[in-house]
Amino acid sequence: PQSPAATTRRGAPGRAGPLLGAEFQGGRALPQLSDDIPFRVNWPGTEFSLPTTGVLYKEDNYIIMTTVDKEKYKCILPLVASGNEEEEKDYKGPTPGELLEPLFKQSSCSYRIESYWTYEVCHGKHIRQYHEEKETGQKINIQEYYLGNMMIKNPLSEPEGQMTPYYPVEMGNGTPCSLRQNLPRSSTVMYICHPEAKHEILSVAEVTTCEYEVVILTPLLCSHPKYRFRASPVNDIFCQSLPGSPLKPHNLEQLEKQQEMMKMPFRRVKEEEIHSTKEEKFSSIHKPVAVGGHQLLTVGTTHISKLTDDQLIKEFLSGSYCFHGGVGWWKYEFCYGKYVHQYHEDKENGKTSVVVGTWSKEEHIEWSRKNAARTYYLREDGTQSVRMVSHFYGNGDVCDLTDKPRQVTVKLKCKESDSPHAVTIYMLEPHSCQYILGVESPVICKILDTADEYGLLSVPS
Numbered sequence: 001p002q003s004p005a006a007t008t009r010r011g012a013p014g015r016a017g018p019l020l021g022a023e024f025q026g027g028r029a030l031p032q033l034s035d036d037i038p039f040r041v042n043w044p045g046t047e048f049s050l051p052t053t054g055v056l057y058k059e060d061n062y063i064i065m066t067t068v069d070k071e072k073y074k075c076i077l078p079l080v081a082s083g084n085e086e087e088e089k090d091y092k093g094p095t096p097g098e099l100l101e102p103l104f105k106q107s108s109c110s111y112r113i114e115s116y117w118t119y120e121v122c123h124g125k126h127i128r129q130y131h132e133e134k135e136t137g138q139k140i141n142i143q144e145y146y147l148g149n150m151m152i153k154n155p156l157s158e159p160e161g162q163m164t165p166y167y168p169v170e171m172g173n174g175t176p177c178s179l180r181q182n183l184p185r186s187s188t189v190m191y192i193c194h195p196e197a198k199h200e201i202l203s204v205a206e207v208t209t210c211e212y213e214v215v216i217l218t219p220l221l222c223s224h225p226k227y228r229f230r231a232s233p234v235n236d237i238f239c240q241s242l243p244g245s246p247l248k249p250h251n252l253e254q255l256e257k258q259q260e261m262m263k264m265p266f267r268r269v270k271e272e273e274i275h276s277t278k279e280e281k282f283s284s285i286h287k288p289v290a291v292g293g294h295q296l297l298t299v300g301t302t303h304i305s306k307l308t309d310d311q312l313i314k315e316f317l318s319g320s321y322c323f324h325g326g327v328g329w330w331k332y333e334f335c336y337g338k339y340v341h342q343y344h345e346d347k348e349n350g351k352t353s354v355v356v357g358t359w360s361k362e363e364h365i366e367w368s369r370k371n372a373a374r375t376y377y378l379r380e381d382g383t384q385s386v387r388m389v390s391h392f393y394g395n396g397d398v399c400d401l402t403d404k405p406r407q408v409t410v411k412l413k414c415k416e417s418d419s420p421h422a423v424t425i426y427m428l429e430p431h432s433c434q435y436i437l438g439v440e441s442p443v444i445c446k447i448l449d450t451a452d453e454y455g456l457l458s459v460p461s
Contacts, residue, residue, distance in 0.1 A: 041075070091224065110200060116131055124169070177210035192227070325439075387448070391456075415440035
């Protein structure tokens with residue numbers, strides 16, 4: 001419960017607590033329950049007017065609730081409906097296909113690295129699954145399958161009622177499948193709106209033999225109301241006590257008092273200590289994506305703690321503030337001037353961690369003599385500005401495939417964002433156990449121009 005109101009969801013047994021039982025008026029049944037819609041129970045007392053804005057209420061849309069202590073409450077329920085129908089009806093903008101056209105015209109490709117396979121989606125062109133191995137004499141052996149080529153057709157009908165609406169693109173004529181009488185492999189690419197995405201591949205799944213579903217996160221669909229991310233509002237339920245019953249159930253009052261007591265020691269933390277906390281705060285606007293009946297990963301750009309810019313830069317450059325990110329099974333931790341780790345956490349097996357690379361200034365300087373540690377772009381006034389710096393982290397855990405230590409090139413780029421404390425991290429593996437880690441953040445924008453000849457950064461003067 002959140003004092004002074006308790007939060008619950010429809011269809012979630014036990015979440016509202018074992019306090020209440022219901023009597024339905026005139027045998028009236030409640031509508032179909034959905035666990036996606038959050039509710040909050042309020043206890044306003046008898047002198048109370050229903051809200052006139054937002055969700056609609058009607059005086060006769062109520063149930064009588066009785067607690068185990070025989071306390072009775074009349075609970076007025078909101079009339080919950082999808083609030084986007086009108087906006088969708090009035091929409092006259094580009095179709096989803098037209099919104100995605102720049103992606104198909106640019107010949108851009110997205111990649112996803114898994115433990116063995118790499119997936120390449122060149123939008124509107126092909127989907128390829130491949131594995132590269134270096135043999136003796138530096139010859140590269142490639143094992144590859146095309147999971148789909150060219151667009152077969154745009155969707156004939158748009159899916160209705162999805163928790164997360166997606167725009168499907170069918171791709172066929174892939175590599176023949178020996179398990180299905182050499183029928184060509186085919187895929188459905190599902191494009192989903194995500195405001196801060198960069199067309200990442202969220203997942204690749206083989207739904208039946210040699211038929212695949214690929215989920216792509218893209219900001220391009222977000223201007224269409226049908227595909228926009230929907231932040232589900234909390235719907236209020238108002239429970240008024242009936243004669244002889246207290247304003248709020250006695251057991252609930254006791255529970256809230258206990259919770260307040262548990263919170264007390266933490267209230268004495270000084271304000272400056274709160275501001276300097278190094279815990280990561282994750283964006284809460286992104287709900288889990290449900291596709292094909294499976295719950296997939298919740299995806300969101302990490303929002304790092306609200307340190308001041310100067311503090312954040314100092315702590316980042318000293319390696320005491322680390323960035324975390326990644327989409328998929330593996331997540332990544334990058335501590336500037338210290339290490340890059342790849343890890344996976346689950347309840348059963350705990351944390352599995354791999355050292356991808358560790359920092360040695362001498363090794364990086366040696367590497368930078370043969371590789372570009374700084375890249376530039378030309379400003380409109382003709383002056384040069386640093387666009388990206390690349391740092392070498394070697395001496396990671398030994399790789400089973402190569403019997404050599406893993407190594408990674410970290411590419412630090414500026415990323416303008418509405419949130420000054422956002423960070424995006426992605427990993428590529430162009431060769432076995434030789435990685436590229438992309439790290440993009442507004443924090444990096446402020447320090448790129450301090451890069452010296454080796455690409456090393458410092459606190460701006």
